Amino acid sequence: MAKILLLTDFSSGYSRNLLKGIVRYSKEVGNWSFQRMPLYYRMLYGENGVVEWAKKWQADAIIAQLSDVNIELLNDLNIPIIVQNYRDRNKAVSNLTGDYFNTGVMAAKFFLNRGYRNFAFYGFKGAIWSRERADGYSHEIEKQGYKLAVLENDNKDKEEWSYNHTVLGNWLQSLPKPVALFACDDHFALQISETCNVYNINVPDDIAILGVDNDDLLCNISDPPLSSIVLDVENGGYNAGKLLHQLITKEITEPFNIVVNPLIIERRKSTEKYAVSDKNIRTIxxxxxxxxxxxxxxxxxxxxxxxxxxxxxxxxxxETGESLYQYIQNYRIDQFTRLLITTDYSLFEAALQSGFENYKNVSRVFRKYKSLSPAEYRKRYKCNSSVEEIEY
Known part of the structure; x- marks a missing residue:
């Protein structure tokens, strides 16, 4: 039985979904033994304390959320380690990372299609997941000829979720309206929502807010509820478990990165408005x-x-940057993608529910967008998917 030491943040939706995936894999190969270690333990006892704990418990592997990685110290354990990358990716270990850049691109395309011409990003300074999401967001909107306003929270790591209402409020008030604001994750999106309420800034009429992680609790305690980009986190955890197993059994010996991809946008009231200037286009x-x-x-x-x-x-x-035909097709593909990974509809029924009358046509179009057939996409990204479906 493998003994896995977990040094991570158990309070966030991201980490909980990650652990679900790891546990799902462990049950397939025989139940593993998990030992949780809260992040505060490292703060109190340092990395030496973590190493001593791992040795005492005789851990076979570690999954850790670390802002800085002391490779020499961790290598002293001589066991596989997967790090949830924070400041940067480290070539000496396996990184549980993400396609952060294309997450930002997805956010930009979403807002551009809704007619926005003013854009803002609120992030956390020094974190790779925030920096690369901002890069993708900026790249896509600047490609269309628009500029990005940026504010970064630069508190120390241990205070990353705290923020200055006055600084944030003044920045939000200074932004041209209406503005499409992309936050680096749902914690930061909630800070925006809370500050807008304090300063009587209307969401989504003045500021539309989009976060990342789709943390159900954080998104729904916001007023209004927050839209958020859904990530393939649970499957990322499953793949992390599989990688750990291969490292423990020596099937592979070199570090290997696991990339968590953005999937869809869960739309809630914080982005329900269109920002197009022409009332007839809003009607359409x-x-x-x-x-x-x-x-x-x-x-x-x-x-x-x-x-x-x-x-x-x-x-x-x-107003939207797309033709009517392209917009309708893209909208339907988005809905079809959502149904593939959130329902058990047959492929044919999911196509009909998304507005496609010809399944063969939607399959061809879908492959063009996603580089996978609908059945392949569902098998890869729908958690606990075990349905074998025939392509027609």
């Missing part, structure tokens, strides 16, 4: 949102507003 966007699952043609959309087809298509592209 709202109509698509309510009717995407039905037969929806450009001809039908033209009937909803006092515009010719040519004028409507031109204005729509100006």
């Amino acid at each position: 966007l709202n109509y698509i949102e309510k009717n995407y699952a039905n037969h929806l043609s450009v001809e039908e959309l033209v009937k909803q507003v006092p515009l010719s087809r040519r004028v409507l298509e031109k204005k729509f592209k100006e």
Whole structure:
């Protein structure tokens, strides 16, 4: 029986989902023995204390959330170690990391499609997950000719969740409105929401807020509830467990990074508004949102507003950056993706629920977007997926 020492933050939704995945893998290979070690233990006793604990318990491996990694000290244990990277990735150990850059790109594309022209990022200084999410967000919006306002919380590591209401409030008040604000994670998104309430800044009319991790508790204690990017965390934990097993049994000997990918955006009230300036385009966007699952043609959309087809298509592209056809298809693909990983609908039923009448067509389009077939995508990203489905 493998003995795994867990040095991580057990209070966050991210870490809990990560542990779910690790435990899921451990049950497949025979129950492992886990020893939790709270982060404060390292603060009190330092890394030497962690090493002594691991030796006394005779741990076979460690999964740790460390801001700085003392490789020489940890290597003294001569056991596999997976580190949830914090300040940077370390080539000497296996990193549990993420596609942070493309998480930022996903956030930018979401807001751009909703018509935003003002953008802001609130992050934590010194953390790679915050820095690279900001880079992806900035890259995508600057590519479209817009600028990004940035504020970083630069408190010390042990105070990273504390913040100065006055500094944050003054910054939020100074931003041009309406503004699309992407926060590095849900903790920071909640800080924005709380500060907006204190300073009577309307969410989402003045500031639309999007976080990361989809921590259900944090997102829903916010007023209004926070939209957030869902990450493939539980499967990341499962893969971390698998990697640890291979390292323990010497199937592999070199460090190997596990990348947690962004999947979908869980939309809540903090981003429910469109920021387009043209009221007719707002009408069209709202109509698509309510009717995407039905037969929806450009001809039908033209009937909803006092515009010719040519004028409507031109204005729509100006406001959203996409053609009507592209926007509808992208919207439906997003909904189809959501159903694949959150429901047990058959592939055919999920396609119909998303507005696709021809499953063969949606399968072809989906593969173009995701580089996987719908069945392959579901198998990879839906937790506890065991359904074998046939592609038609």
